[in-house]
Amino acid sequence: xxxxxxxxxxxxxxxxxxxxxxxxxxxxxxxxxxxxxxxxxxxxxxxxxxxxxxxxxxxxxxxxxxxxxxxxxxxxxxxxxxxxxxxxxxxxxxxxxxxxxxxxxxxxxxxxxxxxxxxxxxxxxxxxxxxxxxxxxxxxxxxxxxxxxxxxxxxxxxxxxxxxxxxxxxxxxxxxxxxxxxxxxxxxxxxxxxxxxxxxxxxxxxxxxxxxxxxxxxxxxxxxxxxxxxxxxxxxxxxxxxxxxxxxxxxxxxxxx
Amino acid sequence: xxxxxxxxxxxxxxxxxxxxxxxxxxxxxxxxxxxxxxxxxxxxxxxxxxxxxxxxxxxxxxxxxxxxxxxxxxxxxxxxxxxxxxxxxxxxxxxxxxxxxxxxxxxxxxxxxxxxxxxxxxxxxxxxxxxxxxxxxxxxxxxxxxxxxxxxxxxxxxxxxxxxxxxxxxxxxxxxxxxxxxxxxxxxxxxxxxxxxxxxxxxxxxxxxxxxxxxxxxxxxxxxxxxxxxxxxxxxxxxxxxxxxxxxxxxxxx
Numbered sequence: 001x002x003x004x005x006x007x008x009x010x011x012x013x014x015x016x017x018x019x020x021x022x023x024x025x026x027x028x029x030x031x032x033x034x035x036x037x038x039x040x041x042x043x044x045x046x047x048x049x050x051x052x053x054x055x056x057x058x059x060x061x062x063x064x065x066x067x068x069x070x071x072x073x074x075x076x077x078x079x080x081x082x083x084x085x086x087x088x089x090x091x092x093x094x095x096x097x098x099x100x101x102x103x104x105x106x107x108x109x110x111x112x113x114x115x116x117x118x119x120x121x122x123x124x125x126x127x128x129x130x131x132x133x134x135x136x137x138x139x140x141x142x143x144x145x146x147x148x149x150x151x152x153x154x155x156x157x158x159x160x161x162x163x164x165x166x167x168x169x170x171x172x173x174x175x176x177x178x179x180x181x182x183x184x185x186x187x188x189x190x191x192x193x194x195x196x197x198x199x200x201x202x203x204x205x206x207x208x209x210x211x212x213x214x215x216x217x218x219x220x221x222x223x224x225x226x227x228x229x230x231x232x233x234x235x236x237x238x239x240x241x242x243x244x245x246x247x248x249x250x251x252x253x254x255x256x257x
Numbered sequence: 258x259x260x261x262x263x264x265x266x267x268x269x270x271x272x273x274x275x276x277x278x279x280x281x282x283x284x285x286x287x288x289x290x291x292x293x294x295x296x297x298x299x300x301x302x303x304x305x306x307x308x309x310x311x312x313x314x315x316x317x318x319x320x321x322x323x324x325x326x327x328x329x330x331x332x333x334x335x336x337x338x339x340x341x342x343x344x345x346x347x348x349x350x351x352x353x354x355x356x357x358x359x360x361x362x363x364x365x366x367x368x369x370x371x372x373x374x375x376x377x378x379x380x381x382x383x384x385x386x387x388x389x390x391x392x393x394x395x396x397x398x399x400x401x402x403x404x405x406x407x408x409x410x411x412x413x414x415x416x417x418x419x420x421x422x423x424x425x426x427x428x429x430x431x432x433x434x435x436x437x438x439x440x441x442x443x444x445x446x447x448x449x450x451x452x453x454x455x456x457x458x459x460x461x462x463x464x465x466x467x468x469x470x471x472x473x474x475x476x477x478x479x480x481x482x483x484x485x486x487x488x489x490x491x492x493x494x495x496x497x498x499x500x501x502x503x504x505x506x507x508x509x510x511x
Contacts, residue, residue, distance in 0.1 A: 010351045011351075012348070013348050013349065013350075013351050013352045014351065014352070014355070016348075017352060033370065034370070034371055091265070092265060092268075092269055095265075095266070095269070096269060096273070099484050099488065100484070102483075102484045102487040102488055102491075103480055103481075103483060103484035103487070105446050105449075106446055106449050106450045106453070106461075107446075107449050107461075107464065107479075107480050107483045107484075108480070109453070109465075109468075110453075110464045110465050110467060110468035110476045110479075111464075111468075111473070111476050111477070111480065113468050114289065114290065114468055114471065114473050114476065115290060187442075187443075187446070190360040190362060190363075190443065190446065190447070191446065191450075193360065193362055193363050194360075194362045194447075194450035194453075194454075197362070197365070197366075197450075197454060198453060198454065198465075205363075208363065208366045208367075209365075209366050209454075211366060212366035212367070212369045212370055215369075215370040217367060217370055220366045220367045220370070221367070223363070223366075224359055224363050224364065224367070227358075227359055227363050228355050228356070228358050228359040228363075229355075231358040231359075232354065232355060232358055235358070
């Protein structure tokens with residue numbers, strides 16, 4: 001089946017859903033305030049796209065994701081490798097980072113607001129710390145579980161510490177790291193939406209929370225659909241291909257979808 | 258081994274507390290930026306004495322346990338049933354995937370329009386967040402059982418019920434465990450967010466409210482408890498579940 005064929009087949013359940021939705025609202029079973037008709041939502045989508053506010057909010061949210069990634073991943077991987085190399089430090093740091101992992105995300109928002117006030121700094125910080133702790137933890141665990149024999153083999157052949165890091169530890173930890181990145185974006189995206197509802201005035205989270213004030217249910221639904229579609233696109237078009245081209249292609253253990 | 262772990266933890270705790278206290282005392286920041294560990298302990302004593310903290314903890318725990326039970330009792334069977342037929346599974350897979358990626362928190366504004374600011378809104382958001390990964394993974398679990406086993410049992414004359422009970426359900430268990438873990442991880446975080454936005458009680462509300470008054474010690478206390486509670490949830494709910502099923506029957510983990 002061609003790619004187009006697969007996309008079409010995947011769209012059938014949604015077509016059925018939209019049809020059911022239209023039927024329920026058309027039959028007047030629920031008030032328009034509760035559940036606007038599909039056409040009302042489509043109209044709202046068109047309006048928001050036309051006046052640019054949809055794109056602006058999407059850009060704001062995605063921009064924060066990117067910022068969190070760019071700041072968080074290199075720092076987390078770098079620190080993770082450094083700490084993992086130190087055999088005394090690593091077992092001590094691991095449970096601490098594991099604990100912070102459990103804490104990551106939206107729970108940091110009040111503290112972030114105390115430190116940075118309202119605005120994009122606090123919200124981006126949430127994204128950053130979710131990514132940082134999870135990737136740090138996964139890098140730490142990943143590097144520590146690389147069998148020592150590989151490191152010893154490279155050393156036997158005269159490899160320096162740099163060779164060990166670049167050719168043994170990092171590739172060996174890569175499945176863990178990539179999984180960590182993927183998971184952290186998943187958690188972070190959710191935390192981001194929640195943080196945008198509370199602490200800032202741009203972004204998809206703000207869009208839908210603000211719309212509840214009026215209340216503009218059709219705008220809310222546009223936002224919800226956008227959030228879902230964006231995540232699916234990111235996962236399908238960016239994250240999974242990265243996984244496929246790195247860990248699966250190199251025959252390292254691959255994770256379930 | 259356990260004794261070594263306990264000693265490690267005590268040393269770690271002491272070191273972190275000392276470093277923290279030092280930083281709090283030395284950094285040229287206003288008091289409310291980084292309260293010292295003593296302030297957090299004082300807040301703990303204060304809130305426990307007033308009965309606020311136990312109440313908030315109980316509320317949050319109640320909500321997440323409710324969601325976990327719902328996930329187990331409704332989500333797992335639903336996912337299993339949906340997974341049993343190839344056509345039904347193929348139909349629901351994209352829908353479940355889509356709805357799973359929209360967290361319950363994103364539905365909160367709509368639920369606020371529907372139910373207003375109240376308990377029901379929080380519960381709906383959290384239950385939604387927990388249910389979808391559970392259903393989705395249960396469905397995936399059933400679909401991932403090798404046809405060979407199903408065929409083998411049918412060759413021996415098993416009814417569909419026996420096939421479901423003896424092959425499909427056990428085979429789906431690793432996925433179900435993953436689904437529960439993911440669902441509760443997302444759900445716990447969604448709960449905190451929902452309590453911040455909607456609630457009048459609970460840990461999320463506590464730390465959010467404390468921020469309004471710059472009671473940073475309370476914020477840190479709340480955050481610590483949130484982390485500890487997740488570890489406890491993992492230890493008392495998820496691990497036993499995984500151990501009683503996946504590990505005990507020697508099924509492949511993850």
